[in-house]
Amino acid sequence: MSVLTGAGISTDSGIPDYRGPQGVWTKNPQAAVNATIDRYLADPDVRRASWQARLTHPAFGAEPNGAHRSLVDLEHAGLRRALITQNIDELHQLAGSAPEKVIELHGTIRRAECVSCDLITPMPEVLARVSAGEDDPPCPRCGGIQKSNTISFGQALKSEVLGAALDAARSCDVFVAVGSSLTVHPAAGLCGEALDAGAQLVIVNAEPTPYDSFADRVINEPIGQALPALVKELIDAAR
Ligand SMILES: NC(=O)c1ccc[n+]([C@@H]2O[C@H](COP(=O)([O-])OP(=O)(O)OC[C@H]3O[C@@H](n4cnc5c(N)ncnc54)[C@H](O)[C@@H]3O)[C@@H](O)[C@H]2O)c1
Ligand SMILES: [Zn+2]
Secondary structure, eight states, X not given: OEEEEOGGGSGGGTOOOSSSTTOHXXXXXXXXXXXXXXXXHHOHHHHHXXXXXXXXXXXXXXXXXXXXXXXXXXXXXXXXXXXXXXXXSOHHHHHTOOGGGEEETTEEEEEEEETTTOOEEEHHHHHHHHXXXXXXXXXXXXXXOEEEEEOOBTOOOOHHHHHHHHHHHHTOSEEEEESOOSOSTTTTHHHHHHHHTTOEEEEEOSSOOTTGGGOSEEEOXXXXXXXXXXXXXXXXHHO
């Protein structure tokens, strides 16, 4: 079994999604425009605003919830091979999922990267500089522009990361997609890859997705209850 998670698994931990009813972009569509890599590199004002937003990003105070923990149970029961996530909050690892099995399609906000020399720095170190008054802190090694170690719009996914996700989607018997609007590609396309390879597709999401009609099972319920219940059912069935 392979699992794909999106922002909807972390809303119960206090991190808003983008496209749900309370989503960051549903409420402020301009934020999506400012999230492109070209705008970020070209406009110091966009970078300054981005550093301020990172300073108060809800991921840093967030705790994993029962849905994250249920996927740890699935792993420990030997039923879950890969955990592919679109999330950048690292709550799966904090919940106890083995880090080497978590495929972070869109990177992590808990590290910073230099766009010139690729230096990776723990995000708290860079945020401390922002707090101390550097509103757009340059790379300590080369002076280049820094950003979070996440994939911005207009940036390609890392090929080895996407390759691992494709492998996981194409080689599973069941592909479970949780808390994603399944509208961002290539992540959403993993559902199609799994189906093409003969897997069953299970979707857990409050709102409809473009893949619902291809799914073997669609659970339109709150993830905090629905996912632990599904995991229990799967573990019981495997006994
Ligand atoms: N926690 C995070 O790390 C985080 C948060 C926001 C956005 N993002 C990034 O933004 C992109 C967003 O795409 P996406 O498809 O992951 O999210 P999305 O915002 O496009 O879709 C989230 C879906 O989850 C559903 N949902 C939200 N809370 C739910 C709940 N408690 N129960 C059931 N359903 C619920 C919403 O109805 C929505 O359809 C991702 O690529 C990700 O990198 C990450
Ligand atoms: Zn650098």
